[in-house]
Amino acid sequence: xEYAPILVLVISFICLLAIxxxxxxxxxxxxxxxxxxxxxxxxxATTVSQRIGTGLDSFALLxxxxxxxxxxxxxxxxxxxRLIAFAKTLVGALPGGLALINIISAMxxxxxxxxxMAAASAMGSILGPEMEKEGYSREFGAAVNITAATTGLIIPxxxxxxxxxxxxxxxxxxxxxxxxxIPGILTGLFLMIVASFWAKKKGYKVGKRSTLKAVLKTxxxxxPSLFMLVVVIGGIVTGIFTATEASAIAVLxxxxxxxxxxxxxxxxxxxxxxxxxxxxxIVMLLIGASMSMSWALSYENIPQEISTGLLALSDNPIVIxxxxxxxxxxxxxxxxxxxxxxxxxxxxxxxxxxxxxxPVHFGIIMVLNLCIGLCTPPVGSxxxxxxxxxxxxxxxxxxxxxxxxxxxxxxxxxxxxxxxLSLWLPRQFGF
Amino acid sequence: xxDDTKTLxxxxxxxxxxxxxxxxxxxxxxxxxxxxGKLKLEIYPSQQxxxxxxxxxxxxxxxxxxxxxxxxxxxxxxxxxxxxxLPFLFRDREHSFTVLDGPIGQQLLNEGEQYWLxxxxxxxxxxxxxxxxxxxxxxxxxxxxxxxxxxxSVTAMDxxxxxxxxxxxxxxxxxxxxxxxxxxxxAENNPPxxxxxxxxxxxxxxxxxxxxxxxxxxxxxxxxxxxxxxEEQGWLKQAVETxxxxxxxxxxxxxxxxxxxxxxxxxxxxxxxxxxFSDKIKDSFxxxxxxxxxxxxxxxxxxxx
Amino acid sequence: MQLRKTxxxxxxNFLVIIMAVMVLNVLWQVASRFILGSPSSFTDELAxxxxxxxxxxxxxxxxxxxxxxxxxxxxxxxxxxxxxxLMLIVRLLIILFCLLAMVIGGSRLVYITYVLGQNxxxxxxxxxxxYGVIPxxxxxxxxxxxxxxxxxx
Ligand code: NA
Ligand code: NA
Numbered sequence: 001x002e003y004a005p006i007l008v009l010v011i012s013f014i015c016l017l018a019i020x021x022x023x024x025x026x027x028x029x030x031x032x033x034x035x036x037x038x039x040x041x042x043x044x045a046t047t048v049s050q051r052i053g054t055g056l057d058s059f060a061l062l063x064x065x066x067x068x069x070x071x072x073x074x075x076x077x078x079x080x081x082r083l084i085a086f087a088k089t090l091v092g093a094l095p096g097g098l099a100l101i102n103i104i105s106a107m108x109x110x111x112x113x114x115x116x117m118a119a120a121s122a123m124g125s126i127l128g129p130e131m132e133k134e135g136y137s138r139e140f141g142a143a144v145n146i147t148a149a150t151t152g153l154i155i156p157x158x159x160x161x162x163x164x165x166x167x168x169x170x171x172x173x174x175x176x177x178x179x180x181x182i183p184g185i186l187t188g189l190f191l192m193i194v195a196s197f198w199a200k201k202k203g204y205k206v207g208k209r210s211t212l213k214a215v216l217k218t219x220x221x222x223x224p225s226l227f228m229l230v231v232v233i234g235g236i237v238t239g240i241f242t243a244t245e246a247s248a249i250a251v252l253x254x255x256x257x258x259x260x261x262x263x264x265x266x267x268x269x270x271x272x273x274x275x276x277x278x279x280x281x282i283v284m285l286l287i288g289a290s291m292s293m294s295w296a297l298s299y300e301n302i303p304q305e306i307s308t309g310l311l312a313l314s315d316n317p318i319v320i321x322x323x324x325x326x327x328x329x330x331x332x333x334x335x336x337x338x339x340x341x342x343x344x345x346x347x348x349x350x351x352x353x354x355x356x357x358x359p360v361h362f363g364i365i366m367v368l369n370l371c372i373g374l375c376t377p378p379v380g381s382x383x384x385x386x387x388x389x390x391x392x393x394x395x396x397x398x399x400x401x402x403x404x405x406x407x408x409x410x411x412x413x414x415x416x417x418x419x420x421l422s423l424w425l426p427r428q429f430g431f
Numbered sequence: 432x433x434d435d436t437k438t439l440x441x442x443x444x445x446x447x448x449x450x451x452x453x454x455x456x457x458x459x460x461x462x463x464x465x466x467x468g469k470l471k472l473e474i475y476p477s478q479q480x481x482x483x484x485x486x487x488x489x490x491x492x493x494x495x496x497x498x499x500x501x502x503x504x505x506x507x508x509x510x511x512x513x514x515x516x517l518p519f520l521f522r523d524r525e526h527s528f529t530v531l532d533g534p535i536g537q538q539l540l541n542e543g544e545q546y547w548l549x550x551x552x553x554x555x556x557x558x559x560x561x562x563x564x565x566x567x568x569x570x571x572x573x574x575x576x577x578x579x580x581x582x583x584s585v586t587a588m589d590x591x592x593x594x595x596x597x598x599x600x601x602x603x604x605x606x607x608x609x610x611x612x613x614x615x616x617x618a619e620n621n622p623p624x625x626x627x628x629x630x631x632x633x634x635x636x637x638x639x640x641x642x643x644x645x646x647x648x649x650x651x652x653x654x655x656x657x658x659x660x661x662e663e664q665g666w667l668k669q670a671v672e673t674x675x676x677x678x679x680x681x682x683x684x685x686x687x688x689x690x691x692x693x694x695x696x697x698x699x700x701x702x703x704x705x706x707x708f709s710d711k712i713k714d715s716f717x718x719x720x721x722x723x724x725x726x727x728x729x730x731x732x733x734x735x736x
Numbered sequence: 737m738q739l740r741k742t743x744x745x746x747x748x749n750f751l752v753i754i755m756a757v758m759v760l761n762v763l764w765q766v767a768s769r770f771i772l773g774s775p776s777s778f779t780d781e782l783a784x785x786x787x788x789x790x791x792x793x794x795x796x797x798x799x800x801x802x803x804x805x806x807x808x809x810x811x812x813x814x815x816x817x818x819x820x821x822l823m824l825i826v827r828l829l830i831i832l833f834c835l836l837a838m839v840i841g842g843s844r845l846v847y848i849t850y851v852l853g854q855n856x857x858x859x860x861x862x863x864x865x866x867y868g869v870i871p872x873x874x875x876x877x878x879x880x881x882x883x884x885x886x887x888x889x
Binding site: 488491492507508546547576578583584585588597598599600601602614 | 769773774775777780781844845848849852854855856857858
């Protein structure tokens with residue numbers, strides 16, 4: 001095994017972060033240094049710049065800027081405000097009511113959009129400010145938003161599960177989609193329990209129980225805003241537009257509604273567009289830089305070598321699954337989901353199928369596991385989006401994130417060791 | 432083992448169960464034997480190093496040595512390659528091999544060199560046919576008003592439009608959901624891709640009109656090629672040759688297997704009168720008349736026996 | 737600092753226009769397919785290229801405002817002079833990276849796609865134009881970081 005590249009990568013990355021280099025630049029610089037171990041300087045520098053550029057070259061990523069923009073419009077246009085006023089009359093009297101609303105809406109949103117980043121950006125920009133206004137800490141709001149958003153990657157439709165199906169060379173997409181429902185909802189429930197306890201412990205304000213009249217009034221107020229969900233979901237379900245295109249429809253709808261409410265005017269539009277572009281750019285540079293790091297890792301075969309070494313340790317299924325889960329959790333710390341799925345599926349799948357595991361079950365384990373990685377520093381696209389939108393810092397959200405991580409890890413181990421949670425539903429449909 | 436071992440890095444977008452990947456593994460073994468361990472092939476499957484277009488760029492940049500791409504992708508890099516994507520250009524499989532393995536195929540491979548790409552050989556990717564979700568396609572008229580997903584290629588879009596369908600470019604990765612949600616009504620690809628992508632779960636009609644033969648091309652960057660000694664170039668060429676023969680055999684098996692499997696999964700396989708389709712766009716080559724050299728190439732291919 | 741303000745303004749206006757075009761473009765994609773029944777062939781590609789521009793040009797805009805996410809656990813515990821020196825090192829490292837990867841590497845990428853005449857599949861735009869944003873953004877970031885260093889000393 002060649003040790004130089006991995007040493008360069010890990011050491012340079014840690015040093016750069018430690019002296020306060022912005023995360024995106026730390027990722028980019030240490031990727032370049034790693035490539036210099038085996039590629040001459042000019043091709044290496046060109047490759048890094050190509051990876052940053054083409055890392056953003058994906059139509060699916062487009063949902064991010066557009067949902068950021070529609071979130072901004074909903075905020076300024078009075079839509080979010082009306083929606084939340086209504087939701088508050090419903091569950092506001094429960095401890096952590098707003099956090100529960102955030103989790104439920106993020107699950108819905110992520111389920112529809114299939115993109116955790118879109119869910120995190122939409123909910124973060126709509127509910128974040130509301131939660132802060134109600135006395136929640138900004139960091140707790142961001143932490144809830146970040147973790148809840150990932151559940152949408154397991155609840156179908158999910159592009160990541162399609163990527164997994166391709167990488168596994170045969171797992172049924174329909175079966176994978178069906179298998180995702182129970183684990184996704186289970187994870188969401190666990191997050192709600194934790195958020196509720198945390199809110200109670202911190203003594204966040206519990207709202208008054210609302211009268212039926214108030215519920216009705218806020219419902220009527222929120223109706224046009226609620227109808228946006230119908231337009232977006234309906235459009236996707238009936239095949240009028242794709243999930244990515246839905247983000248543009250959401251922009252249009254929230255723009256028009258904001259104009260009708262007279263809270264959005266043309267003169268403030270440049271400001272809104274610029275703010276959204278700025279938030280987008282923070283996320284995009286991180287994604288581009290992560291793409292060059294993933295490339296450097298693959299090029300040096302670092303993931304393969306690590307896992308070969310680890311799998312030589314045991315032949316007990318429970319132990320192997322534990323090792324694989326720990327390894328994937330570790331991978332998720334540094335790597336984004338799609339490259340991780342593409343690189344590790346061909347390595348792990350033969351091992352687990354030899355142990356009698358169903359490829360569909362393993363797909364759910366893998367995606368749920370890497371969902372946790374999406375929220376862990378230093379590399380995690382959903383974390384970046386959530387932190388960027390809440391305008392807080394990674395180190396500050398770590399504390400409220402920890403209990404939520406534990407909830408996700410418990411869900412992961414249940415899903416790992418109880419295959420029925422994943423396989424029962426597809427089986428009912430004949431898979 | 433020794434310091435003079437050269438590692439050739441080959442990146443491609445297919446997964447490890449694909450015939451092309453298996454043939455590459457064999458190429459690596461042959462290369463190692465032929466060169467007595469002096470040349471080593473390192474394969475990166477499943478788009479680990481990027482999409483097909485990105486890998487081509489990496490060859491030109493000089494950080495990747497070899498790659499495999501579909502001719503459809505190559506036409507944006509080496510325009511003459513576009514000829515291979517024209518519909519109903521080849522009479523059958525044998526005809527396509529005669530052309531590709533003959534002087535015309537070689538000429539097209541050499542075409543890449545002015546773009547810093549050294550073409551090494553053609554892997555079989557069968558021929559592409561339509562599959563649809565709700566409406567079976569027996570004649571070109573059945574394509575009328577159906578939104579058919581195509582690759583981002585001008586030739587492919589012209590072809591579908593010429594046959595009466597509405598070409599809709601959507602990325603391959605998004606296609607499954609797009610079919611399921613009805614964003615498109617159908618798509619087109621070869622049997623193994625139809626099978627491995629699981630699109631047959633959604634699209635229940637497969638019309639074997641075999642409109643295009645789009646082979647896969649194996650390429651090296653001239654950045655690498657010029658650094659190899661003539662002896663090493665010889666070993667590589669020889670390993671490629673046996674790998675191509677091996678892959679074409681595997682491909683046939685994979686094609687039969689795929690058709691059997693999708694039929695078993697409830698897909699209705701339609702074997703239409705292909706002339707209905709080829710007649711509908713038989714004038715489509717005329718628009719290339721302006722470009723003398725390109726038009727001659729078409730004529731030469733048609734005249735090859 | 738007049739120059740810096742002018743650059744900020746041009747950059748901001750540019751980003752606003754790209755964002756607006758991006759939205760209209762995707763809306764047009766839906767409209768052309770659903771209402772007109774003839775799907776547009778270029779919108780997908782245009783959207784992706786605009787995204788690259790927003791992301792990379794936006795990175796320069798964000799650098800000008802020092803808004804990139806950093807983990808500053810260690811630096812904030814050190815004495816102000818040490819903090820200042822670390823900040824200088826960080827800025828120099830960013831300048832070095834931008835010079836090597838974005839300006840030199842990016843220019844080489846632009847050069848390669850330009851001399852090889854590579855065009856995008858649908859729009860037939862030279863890819864050199866798309867990638868051109870990388871060296872431009874690199875130069876802007878270097879300018880911002882240098883001006884930060886000079887201003888602070
Ligand atoms: Na989903
Ligand atoms: Na992570």
